[in-house]
Amino acid sequence: MNNRIVLTVVFILFCAFASGxxxxxxxxxxxxxxxxxxxxxxxxxxxxxxxxxxxNSVLNRMLPTINLYGEQGYNFGSTIDPSTNGRVSSNLQNNNFYGNARANLIDxxxxxxxxxxxxxxxxxxxxxxxxxxxxxxxxxxxxxxxxxxxxxxxxxxxxxxxxxxxxxxxxxxxxxxxxxxxxxxxxxxxxxxxxxxxxxxxxxxxxxxxxxxxxxxxxxxxxxxxxxxxxxxxxxxxxxxxxxxxxxxxxxxxxxxxxxxxxxxxxxxxxPTLSAYYGYSTFYYKTLNQVNTDSFKNQLENNRSQQIGMQLNVPVFNxxxxxxxxxxxxxxxxxxxxxxxxxxxxxxxxxxxxxxxxxxxxxxxxxxxxxxxxxxxxxxxxxxxxxxxxxxxxxxxxxxxxxxxxxxxxxxxxxxxxxxxxxxxxxxxxxx
Structure with missing residues (x-):
């Protein structure tokens, strides 16, 4: 019991000393x-x-930009036949797909x-x-x-x-x-x-x-x-x-x-700026209310086209x-x-x-x-x-x-x- 009292008194004194x-x-x-x-x-x-x-580093700025596009549309009445590019009187469904990439080689x-x-x-x-x-x-x-x-x-x-x-x-x-x-x-x-x-x-x-x-x-x-x-x-x-x-x-x-x-x-x-580009496109068309002879897959393969080239832009007068x-x-x-x-x-x-x-x-x-x-x-x-x-x-x-x-x-x-x-x-x- 005495030991507890002594410890308690010591603890109180220590706290008082620490607080001061x-x-x-x-x-x-x-x-x-x-x-x-x-x-x-x-x-x-x-x-x-x-x-x-x-x-953005130089390499990051020179990386190509790549874009993909998809489009579906309907044409009624006098329209352009995608297979002949001629005008016909019909109702058509068009699906167009594009992809292109462009990179500056010198900028x-x-x-x-x-x-x-x-x-x-x-x-x-x-x-x-x-x-x-x-x-x-x-x-x-x-x-x-x-x-x-x-x-x-x-x-x-x-x-x-x-x-x-x-x-x-x-x-x-x-x-x-x-x-x-x-x-x-x-x-x-x-x-x-x-x-x-x-x-x-x-x-x-x-x-x-x-x-x-x-x-x-x-x-x-x-x-x-x-x-x-x-x-x-x-x-x-x-x-x-x-x-x-x-x-x-x-x-x-x-x-x-x-x-x-x-x-x-x-x-x-x-x-001047020198750039290179590449493009890919294809399309599918269908005459509404008629059965097309070419399938969707065949048309995409047959109608595809690609573009590749380089472009030089030289400022002359502005x-x-x-x-x-x-x-x-x-x-x-x-x-x-x-x-x-x-x-x-x-x-x-x-x-x-x-x-x-x-x-x-x-x-x-x-x-x-x-x-x-x-x-x-x-x-x-x-x-x-x-x-x-x-x-x-x-x-x-x-x-x-x-x-x-x-x-x-x-x-x-x-x-x-x-x-x-x-x-x-x-x-x-x-x-x-």
Whole structure:
């Protein structure tokens, strides 16, 4: 009986301990879950499959087309006798059967269309990559906004612990008469302000985490248990950094290649086409209300005919319509080429701005570290004066808040450097 009680108590304690455990989420984990759950990305993946299924190779386009036809009809009165092709006055039943096959032996349009199909598949993949890249940038920003708030909250909680200790100390000292009542009022006011600031940060932290998990479409997670992890992955190597792969530029390049293939397709309309064909036909006829001498089988065999041949189609003149289409396609291609240059310029400008921001934060880092050292030293001396009664409570609270501000500025500056580093990687290489 005692063993059961002990096991029950251990189980309850284990469940309580497990329920209070934190749930760590890294940036990589958020990215993986977000990419899996994003509906727009799923739509793009289906579009890739549709484009692949729609692709026709050159061989597929050159395969012959085969058609079979069957027809039954009745003619009354003055009709054509199928056996003599002469007009007679009679009622006839006709059964006609046709079969034909045609294949293009030389067709430059088939080659051009097959090449465009391949590019269309790459275009669908590039469009998915663009959606993914934009989503990654959005997710990266949301993650670091929540991370900023989380780290600020940690600093504020530590400061609040110290403020609680100091408030208790001043309360006791006022009670024994070693400090004036005004110091207690000042300390209570400072403590109340820190409590309110801590509450506001906690509320903002919940909102930022909720926005993050809404963005990755994860709803079965207890937000209050989630702890975001700092991204500690090392920088990519120089060899990888030299690779510039931006999905928007890749998409623009594919559009330009597709426009060149469109010009080739229009030019193919001016080139000859060589095709081969084969035809087979037969028929059966019967005069209604009379007995025919030839059976159905014999008539089909006797009336059959076959055709085989080759056809060469050489465009000579079409009112300059093809030439106008070619000229229009060239203009479209030039336009798309300018769009490609525009995308490259926009990427270069964005990367230059981010790199300048990075240099600014690096320059600011030393200044902020120096300010933090001064704030710590100032707090130590002011705290000593406050304990000995040589400094007022309001001065001590002010110096303590200055340290809080300095600590957060250093923290945020470091996180900003990390965020910009990852953002540049996403912009240039589409990887973290």
């Amino acid at each position: 455990q934190e749930n760590p989420w890294s940036l990589t984990k958020c990215m993986e879950m977000g990419l899996q759950n994003n509906i727009e990305i799923k739509i793009r993946q289906l579009e890739i499959k549709r484009t692949q299924k729609s692709q 430059f349009s088939a080659f051009a269309n097959a090449q465009k199909d391949k590019i269309n598949i790459e275009l669908a993949k590039a469009e998915k990559d663009v959606v993914e890249n934009e989503y990654k940038l959005q997710l990266l920003e949301s993650y670091y906004q929540a991370l900023y708030t989380q780290e600020l909250l940690k600093i504020q909680k530590e400061q609040l612990k110290q403020a609680t200790f100091n408030l208790d100390r001043v309360t006791k000292e006022v009670a024994i008469g070693s400090r004036p009542q005004s110091d207690l009022y000042d300390m209570q006011l400072s403590f109340s302000e820190e409590e309110n600031l801590n509450l506001e940060t906690e509320q903002l932290y919940v909102i930022k985490k909720t926005q993050l998990f809404q963005l990755i479409n994860v709803t079965d997670v207890a937000i209050d248990k989630v702890v975001l992890e700092l991204y500690l992955n090392e920088r990519t190597t120089d060899a990888i950094e030299k690779i510039v792969y931006n999905p928007k530029i890749k998409l623009a390049e594919l559009h330009y290649q597709n426009s060149l293939k469109s010009i080739g397709l229009e030019k193919a309309s001016n080139l 009112g300059f319509r093809n030439n106008k289409k070619i000229s229009a396609s060239k203009i479209v291609s030039d336009k798309i080429k300018l769009v490609l240059e525009q995308e490259k310029q926009q990427l270069d400008k964005q990367v230059v701005l981010e790199e300048q921001n990075k240099r600014n934060y690096l320059q600011l880092q030393n200044k902020l570290m120096e300010k933090l050292r001064y704030a710590k030293a100032s707090l130590i001396t002011t705290q000593a004066k406050f304990i000995s009664g040589k400094a007022e409570a309001i001065l001590y609270s002010t110096v303590k808040n200055q340290l809080l501000t300095a600590e957060y500025e250093v923290l945020k500056n470091n996180l900003q450097l990390q965020y910009i580093d990852l953002k540049i990687n996403l912009l240039k290489n589409n990887i973290l």
